[in-house]
Amino acid sequence: MDSQSHTTWIDVADAAEIPDGCAKEVVVGQWVIAVFCDGDDYYAIDGMCAHQGGPIAKGQLSKTDRGLTCVTCPWHGWQYELATGIQTVNHQPLQRVFPVRRSGDRIEIRVDE
Numbered sequence: 001m002d003s004q005s006h007t008t009w010i011d012v013a014d015a016a017e018i019p020d021g022c023a024k025e026v027v028v029g030q031w032v033i034a035v036f037c038d039g040d041d042y043y044a045i046d047g048m049c050a051h052q053g054g055p056i057a058k059g060q061l062s063k064t065d066r067g068l069t070c071v072t073c074p075w076h077g078w079q080y081e082l083a084t085g086i087q088t089v090n091h092q093p094l095q096r097v098f099p100v101r102r103s104g105d106r107i108e109i110r111v112d113e
């Protein structure tokens with residue numbers, strides 16, 4: 001990864017590629033990142049589960065007790081809040097999250113090392 005991409009928004013998808021409730025897995029530098037759409041909101045979270053590396057982008061979305069959107073890893077069911085990467089059982093921030101925004105029809109993320 002070049003130094004410029006550490007501080008700039010990186011175009012990773014067309015919004016049409018990520019329907020509501022779904023994700024696209026993208027690779028940016030050393031990171032595999034799951035980019036989710038939840039209604040009008042987008043989230044970018046480490047795409048490899050902190051447990052054993054399961055594919056977070058293939059996880060289902062649901063709501064936590066606090067009304068926050070979380071993803072359930074398809075391999076063994078660990079759940080993470082999309083906005084924070086916090087694991088819902090031990091409440092630790094186990095998954096890194098990344099800034100994400102919609103710019104027109106494009107989805108952009110930032111990966112600051």
Ligand code: FES
Pocket residue numbers: 049050051052053054073074075076077078
């Ligand atoms: S790899 Fe995700 S819960 Fe085990």
